[in-house]
Amino acid sequence: MLNIILIFALQLVYVPILTLRTIFLVKNMSIAASSFGVLEALVYVFGLSLVFSGHQSVAEMVVYAVGFGVGLYIGTRIENKLAIGYTCLVVNLMELNEELIVVLRTKGFGVTVFEGKGRDSKRYQLEILTKRNRENEVMELIEEYEPKAFIISYEPRRFKGGFLVKSMKRHIKKANNSQQQSDSL
Known part of the structure; x- marks a missing residue:
């Protein structure tokens, strides 16, 4: 046993x-x-x-x-x-929702907006790259502001440049400056 x-x-x-x-x-x-x-x-x-x-x-x-x-x-x-890594969400909307875009950007998410033509009318697409551990937070915000949105989520293997990389570099720079200040005290 x-x-x-x-x-x-x-x-x-x-x-x-x-x-x-x-x-x-x-x-x-x-x-x-x-x-x-x-x-x-x-x-x-x-x-x-x-x-x-x-x-x-x-x-x-x-x-x-x-x-x-x-x-x-x-x-x-x-x-x-x-939730290791990153996720990219592609959000398709029937109408442009400026309020959702502002809320997402205020919460620190990079949002790129595309306008396109669907079968029946104009469509809008949001592309959002974020850390995987924040994916549920993004999904909940989208659900709150656009419950009928069509969403595709996938994990990018590599990326270069853009809002998220700049944001990460700023965060690293702030951390290094804080460390240097504490070391000099």
């Missing part, structure tokens, strides 16, 4: 590490990915040695598989909480 509990616990550690390692790889964060890879390999080898340590009981193998599934769920929940 102790083996079964240990196998399940190891899967609850192993699979979230595997999930995060995979996500770091996809996001091109190789140092974090390789660090998680080392942890993953250690837990994996130890867990498998327990499962295949002599007689393999069906219960141990089933617990290993169930632990894997539960671990995947936990891993994806952790990643969603971390």
Whole structure:
């Protein structure tokens, strides 16, 4: 019985590490990915040695598989909480909503507005790039001001320049200036 509990616990550690390692790889964060890879390999080898340590009981193998599934769920929940990276939202509107644009910009979101022609009439498109951990905040604002908006959200792999990069550089510069001031005191 102790083996079964240990196998399940190891899967609850192993699979979230595997999930995060995979996500770091996809996001091109190789140092974090390789660090998680080392942890993953250690837990994996130890867990498998327990499962295949002599007689393999069906219960141990089933617990290993169930632990894997539960671990995947936990891993994806952790990643969603971390919300690593950026997201781009494309918001299609039937009419230009200046109030929504002002609110988004006031809250620090960069908004680019495009005008286009739809099947029946003129349409407006907002393009918003933000950190993933603020995506829900943007969605809630859009829902509040434009409940019928059509929204597409995707993760950009790379970007250069623009409002968000300038904003990040300003933030880094302020942090460095504050650090230099505190160092000189």
